[in-house]
Amino acid sequence: MDERRGVGQEAAPRFLETTVALEKKFLRGRQNRAEELESAVRYFLEFLRGFESLDVAGPAVTVFGSARFPEDGRYYHLAREVGRRLAEAGYAVITGGGPGIMEAANRGAKEAGGLSIGCNITLRKEQKANEYLDYFVQFDHFFVRKVMLVKYSSAFVVLPGGFGTLDEVFETLTLIQTNTIEHFPVILMGSGFWSRMIQFFEESLLAERTIDPEDTHLFHITDSPQEAVGLIVQSDQELTEGPGCQ
Numbered sequence: 001m002d003e004r005r006g007v008g009q010e011a012a013p014r015f016l017e018t019t020v021a022l023e024k025k026f027l028r029g030r031q032n033r034a035e036e037l038e039s040a041v042r043y044f045l046e047f048l049r050g051f052e053s054l055d056v057a058g059p060a061v062t063v064f065g066s067a068r069f070p071e072d073g074r075y076y077h078l079a080r081e082v083g084r085r086l087a088e089a090g091y092a093v094i095t096g097g098g099p100g101i102m103e104a105a106n107r108g109a110k111e112a113g114g115l116s117i118g119c120n121i122t123l124r125k126e127q128k129a130n131e132y133l134d135y136f137v138q139f140d141h142f143f144v145r146k147v148m149l150v151k152y153s154s155a156f157v158v159l160p161g162g163f164g165t166l167d168e169v170f171e172t173l174t175l176i177q178t179n180t181i182e183h184f185p186v187i188l189m190g191s192g193f194w195s196r197m198i199q200f201f202e203e204s205l206l207a208e209r210t211i212d213p214e215d216t217h218l219f220h221i222t223d224s225p226q227e228a229v230g231l232i233v234q235s236d237q238e239l240t241e242g243p244g245c246q
Contacts, residue, residue, distance in 0.1 A: 022039070022042075023141060026039045043141065046139065046140060046141060046144045050144060050145075050147070050148045054117065054119070054137060054148055054151075056115075056117070056152045058090065058091070058115070059091050059092070060092040060117070060152050061091045061092070061094070061153055061155045061157060061232060062152075062153040062155075062157070063082065063086075063093060063102070063156075063157045063159070064095075064096070064149075064156065064158045064159065064165050064168045064169060065079060065095075065100065065101025065102065065104075065105070065158065065161045066101055066159070066162055066164075066165055067098045067099045067101070068162070069100040069101055069104075069160075071103075071104075075104075075159050075190060078104075078159065078223075078225065079101045079105045079159050080104040080105065080107050080108035080111075081108060081225040082108065082159075082225045083104065083107060083108025083110075083114075083116075084108035084111060085112075085225045085226065085229045086105075086109060086229055087108065087109040087113060087115075087116075089232070090114075091114065091155075091232070092114060092115035092116075093105050093106060093108070093109035093115070093116055093117065094117045094153060095118055095119070096118065096119055096121065096145070096164075097129050097136045098120060098121075098128065098129070099128070099130055101159045102130060106118060106130055109132075110134070115134055116133050116134045117133065117134065118130065118136035118137070119139060119145050119148050119149055120136050121138075121139050121140075121142060122138060146168060146171060149168065150172060150175065154182075154232075154239075155187070155232040155236075156169070156172050156185070156187070157187045157228055157232075158186065159189050159190055169186065169188070172186060173186060177215055177218060185220065185231050185235045186219040186220070187219065187221075187228045188219055188221045188222075189221075189222060189228060190223065191221050191222070191223050198216075201216060
């Protein structure tokens with residue numbers, strides 16, 4: 001057992017099979033009232049566990065990105081540097097708690113003496129908590145985990161990733177677009193990776209008027225960790241000094 005403080009990490013293979021089966025059953029359609037209530041209670045308790053475990057006192061930034069990038073890859077190095085600079089600027093770093101980009105950001109934060117937190121998810125493959133976490137919470141359901149990754153953060157740094165990363169960044173942008181959360185910085189890193197997505201925004205979404213031109217200002221793109229952290233610090237200062245702040 002390592003020294004990391006983990007909550008809910010005792011999930012065994014048998015429990016994993018049970019969790020997967022229950023979630024599939026829940027999402028398959030209408031169930032009887034007793035089963036629906038049982039599901040609601042289970043999700044409520046998982047939310048409570050997250051609230052109690054992730055009550056972060058200081059400012060925090062969530063870093064999204066793929067679990068699949070190796071330690072010697074350029075995006076791993078980029079995420080590690082971002083994590084380091086965030087910690088040096090006084091931010092806790094929150095990730096999905098797994099390998100790849102998540103590990104790199106946690107590693108950079110921990111190496112710089114910052115607080116490194118993981119919101120891990122129980123999966124059949126690919127996802128186990130990385131070794132650079134001060135503490136982590138093991139979640140069973142994606143939607144509960146996503147709430148936690150957003151709730152305690154005042155900025156979001158997004159490195160290259162797959163469907164999971166895209167899901168996280170688009171949900172975050174939707175929450176900002178609809179004024180459900182504050183207009184926190186969303187910073188996409190790895191400009192070459194995101195360039196074709198921006199082209200799609202311009203040629204399809206804007207052209208068909210499914211988004212407004214100002215929606216393209218909801219995020220920033222940079223390859224510089226220094227610039228990314230500078231944008232986050234500036235946003236925090238503006239929120240602190242804004243109207244109604246003493």
